[in-house]
Amino acid sequence: MSLLYDLSANAVRRLYDARIDTPPVLDAARYFPDAARFAEAWPALREEALAVAARMQTIPRFHEVMPAQTPISAHDGKDWRVYILKVYGTNVDKHLATCPTLAQLLASSPDVLSATLSFLAPRKHIPRHRGPFRGVLRYQLGLSVPRDAQGQPAAVLSLDDREYRIGDGEHLLWDDTYPHEVWNHSDEMRAALLLDVRRRHMPMDMRLLSHALIASVGMVARWRGID
Structure with missing residues (x-):
């Protein structure tokens, strides 16, 4: 089954x-016009994320939700915990209820397919990898990002061999099918909002294929009862 998935x-x-x-x-502005709305709301989103983080030990590690991701989640023994609010169109209602500002933004942003609060433990490294297909884009908003001795964000995204430091209230829309990895070079937790966003401006046949793939992933999420 794993080999079949990899080949597909x-x-x-x-x-x-x-x-x-x-x-x-x-x-x-072109590919995800609602990005500015999330960025403007970042102080409230930060407070919601920190309230969730106060019960960190109840939040699953990424590989506990998606065992196939164990090589990039569990390799160094440091935590990458994820609080999932939406998975390819399937809402996790009990999590949305704890984050009302984020829930309201998601409800009014139809291009958002998935939403996760991502918590990286101190010194956590996510190894180099790439996402499965370009039908979706990744939106990242820094919520609680520690800084280094030079005052720069201590969490680093290396994307296609170029470094990006996404600080508090800063955001980036990027294509996760390019090779990327992440470091938290600090002794504090880093919190970020990650959204999977439907890609705009594709040929019609690719839009139809994306719709089918996204629907199938959403069906699996509903079947598994992601929470």
Whole structure:
């Protein structure tokens, strides 16, 4: 089953790579106009995330939710915990209830397919990897990001061999099918909001394929009862 999934994922990736040629970082105003609304609300989103983080030990590690991601989640023994609020169109209602500002934004942003509060433990490293297909984009908003001795954000995203430091209230819209990895170079937890966003401006056949793939993932999420 795992081999079949890997072969399917590679075939889909090659198809999208051949048809869609955009850079690793995209213009949020064009590809995700609601990005500004999330960024403007970051102080309230930060408070909601920190309230969730106060019960950190109840939040699952990423590989506990998605065992296939164990190589990038559990390799160094340090935690990457995820508080999932939406999975490819399937709402996690009990989590949305704890984050009313975020819930309201998600309800009025139809392009958002998935939403997760991501908590990286001190000194956590997420190894180099890439996402499965370009039908979705990743939006990242810094919520509680520690700083280094030079005053820069201590959490670093290396995307296509270029470093990005996304600080408090800062955001980036990027394509996670490019190779990327993450470090938290600090002794404090880093909290960020991660959204999977439906890609705009695709050929019609690719839009139809994306719709089918997204619907199938959403069906699996509902079947598994993600919470």
